[in-house]
Amino acid sequence: MTPGPVPAPLDEPGSDEPIDDLDLAILAGLADLYRRADPVPAGLVERIQFAVDLDDLDVEVCRLRDDSDLVPAGARGQEESRTVTFDSTNLTIMITISVVPDDTVRLDGWLAPPAALRVELRTTTGHLSTDADERGRFVIESVPRGLAQLVVRTPADGTADDDRSVVTPSIVM
């Protein structure tokens, strides 16, 4: 029996075996398996495309908090209301989303720390905006069901870090 090839030094990128046709076939087979077994969820690409369609790209991302009662962005069943929290470095946005009898959605929100900021809701049919009061509360009514994304305009008179808009991921109302 002949000994195998001496292992190449780990720090030389070119030192590995070139990929041959069988390797490529295996990798293609793997990609195919994973595509079938675990496909990118339907609509995810569209939800992202909606979310990145912002006028101003200099935004800070407000992440969905882990314990939010939401399957993020996925269409979800029968609940009449649910509460979702988003966190960014300097701002927390909590919203309660309720379906009202005319089949639109009402959104009750709180900003923390409390601040009277401009709040915009981007929907697939246009923008709805309002101002939070000094306690950080805001209400947006008659929201069409479907994709939406919150954009909170933070004041432009602060430091460079403060004058960014804060945006949430798109979620399905």
Place this chain on the structure above:
Amino acid sequence: MTPQVAPAPDDRRAHLADLLLSARDGSREALHQIVAELTPLLWHVARAQGLDAAMCDDVVQTTWLSLLRNLDQIRSPEALRAWLVTVVRREARRVGGVGVRERPVAVDSLESVPDDGRPFDELLMEGERGTALWRAVRQLSQRCQELLRVVAFVERPDYESVAAALGMPRGSVGPTRGRCLAKLRNLLMSQPEWSTT
């Protein structure tokens, strides 16, 4: 003469480079195309971290949003991939670190998976070769499974982004990939569905 490079990956690279340039100039259409093109890679990087589908959905979207304000500093397709893959993995770890790894997948999100009427398991195991490949992959270490899963979604293994994805020094991706592939080949060759070719 310079060595010939296979045309397909080169074309694809050029295509992505063009899209990146347009997106940085403000083209939404170009940005949309980049999202469509690279989301599958990011999805599989996130899923390879062991998060459930709902969490990965969020992690992938957050990653794209985070890209926006960094877009004008990213100059090449390789840098773009590396940046995205690094961030998606970091986001996945941030979420996964809290310990909520098994949030149940909503029923309707399963229903939204394209369905041609066959049971999920059957779809997964379609074809004897597919079955054999799946059996073999499951015998690899977690590390190898993760690496090969990610490599499979980079057309021509792009070591920089794969290294970033897996938190490995760049130079060790090639050899590690080689070892993982070699193990997988050995496992496959012991199965009749693959050894006959």
